[in-house]
Amino acid sequence: MRQPQMSLRVGLPVFVVVTQLFIVVLFALFVTYDDQTDAKLQGNETVAMDNALYKDYPFFADIQVMIFIGFGCLLAFFRQYGFGGMVFNFLTATFAIQWAILVQGYFQFSHDGKIHLGVTNLINAEFACAAVLISFGAVLGKTSPLQLLVMALLEIPVYAVTEWAVLTYLKINDAAGCILIHVFACYFGLGVTFVLYRPRLNEGHAKEGSSYQSDILSAMGTLFLWVFWPSFNSVLALKGDDQHRAVLHTFIGLSASTLTAFALSSMLNRTGKLTMADIQNVTLAGGVAVGASVDMMISPAGAYALGMMGCAACMLGYRYLTPFLARRLRIQDQCGIHNLHGLTGLISSTAGICAILVASEEVYGPSMYETFAHMAPVEGDPKLLELQEQIPGLQPGLGRTALEQAIYQVAALLSTIVVSAIGGVITGFVLKLPYFGSPPDELCFDDDLFFEVPHNYEAPITFSNKCRPTTEDSAA
Amino acid sequence: MRQPQMSLRVGLPVFVVVTQLFIVVLFALFVTYDDQTDAKLQGNETVAMDNALYKDYPFFADIQVMIFIGFGCLLAFFRQYGFGGMVFNFLTATFAIQWAILVQGYFQFSHDGKIHLGVTNLINAEFACAAVLISFGAVLGKTSPLQLLVMALLEIPVYAVTEWAVLTYLKINDAAGCILIHVFACYFGLGVTFVLYRPRLNEGHAKEGSSYQSDILSAMGTLFLWVFWPSFNSVLALKGDDQHRAVLHTFIGLSASTLTAFALSSMLNRTGKLTMADIQNVTLAGGVAVGASVDMMISPAGAYALGMMGCAACMLGYRYLTPFLARRLRIQDQCGIHNLHGLTGLISSTAGICAILVASEEVYGPSMYETFAHMAPVEGDPKLLELQEQIPGLQPGLGRTALEQAIYQVAALLSTIVVSAIGGVITGFVLKLPYFGSPPDELCFDDDLFFEVPHNYEAPITFSNKCRPTTEDSAA
């Protein structure tokens, strides 16, 4: 077997132990319960079933499945890197969520000098974690676990600051995190992989393929993501009809992109056969494509069309753009996140902007100013009082016009791309430091470097090459 | 490798693209939001958490897991057809749901010239989809993806019309879709496979077996179906105690049938060993067996007994009836759907009829006329007013006696069998048309025909035949 790696035996434990002690101290100093979890704040008016837990926990559980099982299986598609895909996803996700609880908590959930914790924060932290896992897709198989943890350590603060700045100053509509999760994660990941460029991998790598079992496992991951994506896209939408539309649109968008993916996968293959990588990735494009407008009145047909468009862009990206980026721009995007999250995210953002531009009270009724909170009249505007008669409790907004709101969306999109790409590049340079145990080219995509592997982990493929079976198969 | 298939490279994409364009146009013309999803219909009285989403979405998510992951894994049991089982299930399900939204929506959810869409429709569409997937089980491994799509294209309208006619004119009790899903799907599938008869497959096929991994995968599918079946059986029951009973009975029925399946599997095997196919299929019989009476007061012991009976019938069907049907009646039922859905469905329907015949106000109290809505007194009957004092909001019914209701149940059962079998046979003839790329006998159960497969997809079985290991195994 290979020599023990200093970085693994020392680097990983030291990093984890130090960050854990750091985190537990910060928890002790700054993290407390929120109003829904603190026993002391339950008065004699409190109705137990009104606790936010019951509104949000079912969605949270679905997102947990997506993060840990969906991503975990999906990323386990390399035939000798199944442990790595599934287990490093587990490690990275766990760390990213803890870290996000603190960093995002500082920006968004703190008052009186404390971060107030409840299920809502966990959901937001899992969103931040999703961004890290998407970026992870760009460098899958080419990074040590320590590098992944360092990436999460750096990406989470960049994410949290961007999110906070965009939500606080630009005040955009982005219920499903199209801009803040998908676009951010994509360009951050591309920035990292750009710096970590490995020219020799462009010539192909012996272990880069999948096996029959790993392809099935990865497809299961896709199905878990597919099935629970409506929960992901809707959890932060306004309760009621907004959230209901988010579920509906996500389902329709995914459904449309799935069919399109099958059609294109077959059409673009010389022999007409289906390619499992397409089924595993491109079918999901619809979930991203509807993201930016998921809670708006885009109509079921609109969601359907978005799913088809997102899927087509994603598929063409895989076929033509990814190889181009790798060869010409030194961007080796291992899982093609630029197709599934970048291109599709851009389409989605554009659609969101269009949906904002055409939004009208005629279509939404007065609840338009709930969905587009920043377009609600400002405090003191007589129109606000009028609206509040129809919607009691409507908050005053910024009185933005649709065009103004659209411009802020564009600003948010562009600044997110710039910040994330720069953040990714800087992170890439940090990851290149020699301490982090980056695997040598020939040991990429290989579990043996990081895991005690059972004897058979490389058997199947070798066998099929060495003694390829003849045509007469045995009867069962 | 094999030659490119015209049907695959041209047929599949053309079919998908044409139907998608057709569907998106129909969506644009005829599909709009329902009262729960339309922003404009939210008045100042609307309480966000009263949205139907919160009552139905958790059940919907469970059913999604069943349809896409449960069925997907269960159908992936062939050792060289794992991609086919899982991925064609994904393709067919997605298409069937979209198509059902339109067709079923036309019959059941349309008014003012529009189909009004919300989570409820999606649940109903997934029920229609379940019927297609059950029928798919009869022809698994012997059909091209294009044939499966055409089957869904034809089965959904037959299903939707049958459902609509039965619910509108016969007005039966069938909360878990025993008659309309299981019995319908079974006889439709048998009709299809009858026409697609392949005499050479009766002699056995080299690739028809499972592998160790595929058997485990398929058992996982079974467990997902098992675990969420209570959600499936209860989602359309009346909210409250009816739905609660449906959950309880389904759990008990499945639990009983699981134990019986283990006992019979061992007992009927010459060496007393367990057969994985029994564990994968027969354990689920209880979920079907309690279906027709799932919301009635059949008592926990009744559910238990039904589970045992359904399981016994199903198991004996697998052992004796399936081979008989294949050899004598030209009905090659690949997954044995006649056992799990047909025989068990008939037992279930019979039990449902008995439960109706013995239903009494003594047992149900006045809420009997909620569970059996058609037996409620007609408008104007003084008994109705009396009941409405006890149950405010009770709807007038048809004043049927238990016997009358039972007769309608029988009529629904028989007409469903006839319509579905005829529909299946006609569909079978359509599928036989040469355009749809039916696989030749020797390439049945083989992923290589439709997928780019990794090198090792056929390794394990061949290896074990060629160099069967000696008894001394290596130490771990």
Place this chain on the structure above:
Amino acid sequence: MRQPQMSLRVGLPVFVVVTQLFIVVLFALFVTYDDQTDAKLQGNETVAMDNALYKDYPFFADIQVMIFIGFGCLLAFFRQYGFGGMVFNFLTATFAIQWAILVQGYFQFSHDGKIHLGVTNLINAEFACAAVLISFGAVLGKTSPLQLLVMALLEIPVYAVTEWAVLTYLKINDAAGCILIHVFACYFGLGVTFVLYRPRLNEGHAKEGSSYQSDILSAMGTLFLWVFWPSFNSVLALKGDDQHRAVLHTFIGLSASTLTAFALSSMLNRTGKLTMADIQNVTLAGGVAVGASVDMMISPAGAYALGMMGCAACMLGYRYLTPFLARRLRIQDQCGIHNLHGLTGLISSTAGICAILVASEEVYGPSMYETFAHMAPVEGDPKLLELQEQIPGLQPGLGRTALEQAIYQVAALLSTIVVSAIGGVITGFVLKLPYFGSPPDELCFDDDLFFEVPHNYEAPITFSNKCRPTTEDSAA
């Protein structure tokens, strides 16, 4: 192949059929609906959505996934015992739940001579089942299915009596079942395996290892348990903030133990590589470690620290204690349940006692007497009236001081250990009776003894030994 086993062909079916008939008769005589499921008890005041179903079913569904899929996959880690791990878990769990419905129902849910059934009982029965499955871990691969059923038959009554006695007489706080599930199950299982000691297995066994696929499957099981553990730990907590805290603490505890497990796994390995068995088991320690104090105000940092401590103890137990127990104390703990459930359970119980000792109205407010119901003032105490003004509906308690409550916790812990260990030893002696088909040493961990296995079930490992591939792998 091996000779048919009498115990399998006769013993298993006879046992199952006899117990099923026995159970269905007991169901018929003694099991009826509870207030939430009985149609007759729905009055004109009943609001359908107030049914307990809607509060508990989502949690129940999550626990179902844990029991059947989480445990099932986790226990399937032996390379030639994947069927056994997954399928015997299915069999044992199903039987244990049915039996627990009756036995636990008799002690806890019966009045008027009947057991009143609803989702709440099912949840409690699944808790009892979890105890059996944990004990199963101690003897995995070394027992016939008939022995497992007999073990469940005996363990459930011991569990139900212990639970009833502890809850009725000692009246402890144990919302997540730390003492009653984890500690009980651990010492019961150790008692059984102590009696079933097989000296030859201490020398290692050819089939005891995992394969690449089985390790991935088992890690999936871990992820399912991890993801839904907050539901398990919180389902029986008080609704509202208590349940919310239980979710939060479980998530944080698991998250902390996961990172610690990675650090220690790498640190304790000579080459710094990660060991999959650690990822599969030790990551889960945090879920147990927070158990006994999961609904208390232990603070997020407290949950974090508990997760780290539980994990460290668990990991050191695997490395040093398990081999010691096997060699010196004749306790062969196959899955290391003593580490994950015993040691961690003791830490958890201790933490729970500390949390009780420091509990104060200052921290909890008046709702302290809801969380610690037995410390509420007795009926007639003027303090009770005062508290009831702040919390309407507060039940009178026993007026215990914190110290008194702590002493009862200790008493419960010690008596549970004693009773479970004795129960386990007795059960072990019963299982040794010759009728139950205990597998011979050389056929342990081998599916071939109990299942019709596909040809390839032992292929991969043998191949990798016989023709170990050279370093140059083929390109994908």
